[in-house]
Amino acid sequence: MDTPDRAAAQPPPASRAEDSPVFSFINNLSPIEPLKSAYNANSLQGYQSINITSISSIFTSPHDNVHKETRLAKSSLGGISEGEVSADGSKTNKPAKSSNAVRLFACTSTVTQETRTVTCSDVADPPTGPCDLAQPAQFDNGSPDHNTTPCHGVRSDLKQYKCRKLDVVQTVKNTVEKRKCLFSTEIQLLDGGQPVNDSDDVLGCEWSDLISTTSGELLAFESTMDDHHRGMHLAAKNAESCGYLLSKLTGDGEIPDRAHPSASGQVFYQELVMGEDQTENPQDGQETISTEEIQDNIYEANGCIPLDCKVESQQRGIRRRCLVFEAAGFSNTVVQKETVESLSVSTCKGKSHVQTQPRGLRGIGLHLNALALTPKGKMASQDPMASGLRPSSASENDVRGKFLSAGENFPNSGGELLEFPRDDCSAGGFPVNDHVSSQSVSPQKKRRKTDNGDDGEACKRCSCKKSKCLKLYCECFAAGVYCSEPCSCQGCLNKPIHEEIVLSTRKQIEFRNPLAFAPKVIRMSDAGPETGEDPNSTPASARHKRGCNCKKSSCLKKYCECYQGGVGCSSNCRCESCKNTFGRRDADTELTEEIKQEGEQTENCGKEKENDQQKANVQNEDHPLLDLVPITPPFDLSSSLLKLPNFSSAKPPRPSKARSGNSRSSASKATATLQSCKSSKVAGSAIDEEMPDILKEADSPNNCVKTTSPNGKRVSPPHNALSISPNRKGGRKLILKSIPSFPSLMGESNSGSAMNDTDNTFSASPLVLEHPAEWGLLEACLPIMHPQWNATNIYRTVTKWQMIVEERTCKGTNHQYMSAEGLQCVWRVVGWGC
DNA sequence: GAGTTTGAAACT
């Protein structure tokens, strides 16, 4: 069962969490480092090279997915459910570690924060363990504190963070502890041992142990699967199973409110699965029906359904629709199952494990390019993270408002919360509609609904006629979802039946433009006060990543992507007569120019004036996403341990428009250094394109890239494996470090070959996160080790996971991002502090 | 609901 790849059998560990490799890693983690990858930009083959998370595995045929899911369900989920069902609470029947592993996994990613105050000590009895029980219940209630974190624990309340690091830190600690608790609980379960933990013990729990155990379990679990699919399974488990498993784990008996026997849910689930197997087509009536039912239930039960439930259901819907999910092995079945059960439960009782699920999902935060976000109500305000404001629309207030409010506390919400607003439905997360409500409605009507905001849940679907829904013109395709009934498209190939075509096309598009499927707008957090932005305007950190090119709409209509996304225009925009109510570009122009000039002049990145920095900061915040370029190439586990050379960033290269060609050279190198030179806004805007150059630059640390004027129309694919950090801040050097492979977590020395850096203060050994769930740990640890850092968003693109880390500095908020393809993660500094 | 406008995406 053990995976050779990973040292499942790692040494356990240190007695204290702080001693664990994770902590060590994090502690040493420097804001960045790229990995080099063997990724060959030129060919799609590069993708193919991905091991664990190889695309192939990710994008499996529907059949495969179904099969996998089925297997998963049977093996792990099914086992769990059975155990629960049969045992009324006694989990003694619980099978296999696999199931446990799954749970661990889920737990790992699912941990919530404040809401769970339960102590592990209570967990003596796994079956009835208080911890388990506690979670669901707490989640449900949506207590004010209900800051649940998404599964991954992604993130935390930015505001808190912003306002009070200490608080945040504590929160995080709590989270960590909770996680520990979960881990320990799980471990015990696995071992069959008595739960040892008490709250105190929890603290004493070693991360290493937890991690290793978890890993081991996971591995074991995985072993049952094809290696090829492990990664995705894990992901699937994490995301989809998280809630479900967790709930199961908690046990039916545990939650009195659960009128719905898990058994029924299970049955239902199984039925669904069966159906899925048969139909395979997500759009099939079965699914639709179930979805509808769910929705109906939700609405009907509306009164008694906790806020969270709604939100969750929405999210689930979103997930379901996401191709990535499906590709990733999240089959509709799974989702549906989850959804169904959750919903059913929720319907009956407001409280339930249901809530747990969503969190997990949230944490994973698949990103859909939501296109639907309407400015109404000023989306900017919608950014929970940033402003905490709610959408103005009434309908949305109902759902979204809650969602958002809840989201504020969700750490990871970053990703999803941020993105959800954009999509009314598909991306947005008001999934339900997808298959349901919209059926009878014409696309236009649907669209109208969305627009009106009356129907927050309205689904907006495409009406493509010539593109076959295989181009970015197609909103569905762009959002990473299959077209469905609500769509009025013609000749549509964006359907599960044509999965291969779809995936292939997506690959091509992504190859051409790595950010094609990335969120168009990211709202990191509000930087307002610090940056001095108008509080009413879009946070600088939330801007359209590429910028619009509006001429006649004055950026006041949805034609404008910025406006549509509820964000202000930035220097990246080339719009004319910008009147974007969320923030005008004109205001930035001057600053931008200055910065640009400075950036050009600056060769010495290390030196900076405060002014420059401030400017840079502003700029950085403006385009956080620009930095989100998938850089990391897929790695093999075996190859995952790259030795990272030191980076020093003597000179920060300025990003220039990238041309894809050169980047390859760097691919061979394991590490790269980035430096940041002052970047002009232009540079920032061009980041996407610049990436290749940057990557190129990466090879030569000392080179500063000169930024060219941004055209910014198209983004060149990163041919390099390396990620680069654009320099947004003048002066400071940016160093990219590859994150070490997980083995280090297992007890290997973190010596991190990589980091000998002179410049760096870091010397973290590479940390490889094999699964997003592990990111939860990272997320949890980050704030503790680096209180100034916050993981704000985790989402998955077609080919990789990305996590955005926010760093608070006295001067503002900087954003870093980590991307991972499979095993490798890269930190990248996207912003600078003072 | 049909037709127009718009700007991103795609193409050359």
Next chain:
DNA sequence: CAGTTTCAAACTC
């Protein structure tokens, strides 16, 4: 890579 065309959403009537 700049310019042009295509496309579908957004918008208007």
